[in-house]
Amino acid sequence: MKCPACGHAEMASKILDETLSYGGQSLTLHGMRGEFCPVCGEGIWDAESYRRYAEAQTALLRSVKGDVGGASRRIRKGLNLTQSQLAGAFGVGKAAFSRYERGETRPPAPVVKLLKLLERHPDLLKEMDSV
Ligand SMILES: [Zn+2]
Structure with missing residues (x-):
């Protein structure tokens, strides 16, 4: 060869x-x-x-x-929310978190940052709902 x-x-x-x-x-x-x-x-x-x-x-x-999908699932469960509840709070499509958590799509950077913020300050979730 x-x-x-x-x-x-x-x-x-x-x-x-x-x-x-x-x-x-x-x-x-x-x-x-x-x-x-x-x-x-x-x-x-x-x-x-x-x-x-x-x-x-x-x-x-x-x-x-890092396993972004796994982190998303862990934080969501910590917040005690379903995938569609979290999608509603974030104003993204209902299936978005299902795709992120299965690793099908990589969540956009702002979504990851917001998740991490909510992990540290879960009380902010109430304010997101009223936006
Ligand atoms: Zn050569």
């Missing part, structure tokens, strides 16, 4: 550890297989290793950015 980056004729099969880093966290994958160029260092994972790499990347991103 020819190197797609520099055109060197021979790529070498290797098994190695690959470490992903993001936002101060890192994750190491062991026994990753791929073809590597001895000249420029370009590498191509095999299908299984590529799948593991992509999965690890998603997991790392989620762990760094």
Whole structure:
């Protein structure tokens, strides 16, 4: 196999550890297989290793950015509200919180900030209702 980056004729099969880093966290994958160029260092994972790499990347991103949907559910339950009651108070569509909590949609930043505010000051909910 020819190197797609520099055109060197021979790529070498290797098994190695690959470490992903993001936002101060890192994750190491062991026994990753791929073809590597001895000249420029370009590498191509095999299908299984590529799948593991992509999965690890998603997991790392989620762990760094936090599970927003889970936090939304936790705060809502703390406020003792159903998804549609909370949607009513926020003035968003009835299904919005269902989508956020299932991780289908990422809640917009103002919604997340408002949720966090309500978590600390649940009494503000009464004032939102009267707005
Ligand atoms: Zn190369």
